[in-house]
Amino acid sequence: MRVGVLSWDRPWIWLLPLTAMLVAFTIMPLLYNIWLSFHEYHTFSRELRWVGGANWAQLVADARMWEALGITLFYFAVTLTVQVILGMAIALLLDDDEIGFGFLRTLLTLTLVVPPAIAGMMFLLIEDPEFGVLTYVLEQLGLLDKTTPILATASTAIWGVMLVDIWQWTPFMVLIFLAGLRSLPPEPYEAAMLDGASAFTVFRRITLPLMQKVIAVAVLIRGIDIFRMFDYVFVMTSGGPGTSTYTLSLYSWQQTFSFIKWGYGATLSLFTLLIILIVANLFIWVAKVRW
């Protein structure tokens, strides 16, 4: 052990590179964003002007913002629920040592390597009203007719987008759940079998409680991801038809980069961050996740 500035009992110097990166790429942009939310860009004079709390007042009164928040929360609730339930079901099916199951588990990673924007393009084709496979199947089943294309009908467009998210990210849930399931001790299961418990009782009383933390972490990671989803709506619907798929992230993007309202865009993004922070911390507290 060396004595001096670089000795192990003086950690500050070792923390410096990471601290510098955090300050440069996270803290500074965040502080700038906060500063920006109290200013607005004037297109004619091409300068940022102090507007005080005007952006925040506008945000509270903005009906489109509330609509976007509602759409985001709906999308968030449905996709997350489906991904957790479907992910757990598939993980339980794949939690087996029979020949071939290892290969099946490997296959699950395939959807995860597709860039989300590309996945959106794929589903744009799959759900195409003229030649989309899904459209064809739904029509044959009598669930859809040619006059109501999935992505061009206000009531179904959001479901069409959710489908990509579920297709692409359920395997992520499966992988995390599988890792949890395969590390569970076998003995309580043997004891439960001898105690006469049915498969469902074993799942409800033993597997679920043991998996609680794993599920909580997966929900947290996916939840944050889903809340700021952008790629799918951008590629597939651009928020339409009308504003039926306008999520909060897409609305912030539109305000910032289409309408060049740097200040209001920054306010919207800060608001999103606040919601995520509150919801995530509430969840951590309720689910008793310890890191």
Added chain:
Amino acid sequence: MANVEYRSVGKNFGTVRVLNELSLDIGEGEFVVLLGSSGCGKSTLLRMTAGLETISSGEIAIDGKVVNGVHPRDRNIAMVFQNYALYPTMKVRENIAFSLEVAGKSRDEVNAKVEEAARVLSLTDYLDRKPSELSGGQRQRVAMGRAMVRDAKVFLFDEPLSNLDAKLRAHMRVEIRQLHDRLKATTIYVTHDQIEAMTMADKIVLMQGGGIVQVGTPDDLYDRPATRYVAEFIGSPQINCQEGEIVSDGADVHFKNSEVSLPLPAGYAAHGGTKVTCGIRPNDVQLSEEGAIVGRLKIAEKTGADKQMHLDVNGSEFVAVTPRSTEGVPGDDMRFAVDPGKVHIFDQSSGHRITTTLSGA
């Protein structure tokens, strides 16, 4: 309560044969101990009984009904596992109540049974704790409680005391045996500890290499071990074994080797010239001034109640258990005798007991 029959039961793990054509009958209400060193297949046999391992060949029948294809949950068996296998997320109360709740028993009945089990096992103060907040002994008692509240046909114990300290183990031996005497339930108990087997069993099944060597009462196994392996496995301190030959010259029959010569019952005359192993229990080595054999004391171990004298007879060791008052310091020459009727003779090549033609011992 039920009887359990094993009919030519075999078990393979891949190409490894761990149980070989094993047949055994366990009567209603019996306390049977499967005894053997690790790897002899005793735990595998227990797990096959419970349905946690498949049966490769043969049949297991409970109450006359073959259970080979019956799911564990439908066998009505209670089991106490070596590592307790408690439900980690449930409180002690929920652990014990689980099987009753699953069976759809009323809340009052569940509570009554749980309270009763907790009282018997001194767990009342711990009912609202999680298993992780309990000591090893307390966890073991929870595992017992979980089995106790069951109205099971057969109770299985898989080395339940092996993780406990000596004092608690002795206490739990008594508890388990008393529990059995009260419930009168058919019990199969696996252990590698011969003292547990001797103290608890109605019947001991001694296993070796995937097969049964001897079945009998604890006294049977101690007094008439069927093989040298059984003789050495049962009894503490271990039996003294000497390799040699039966020498018969008319009226006198002796066991002889280069170090010692011991008189044998006349019934062994027919086996003159046979290469044998002679086994003498340390308790049957009698120190006395008139003894014909002289040994030099190497060390005297005090166990409290008695002394274990390690004697050197021309280079081979004899252990004698003597009263604690026995005097002697290392280097002393001590004389001892052996009652010919208490000598165990085993064929050297097969290891099987050789019985005398007269006494049938």
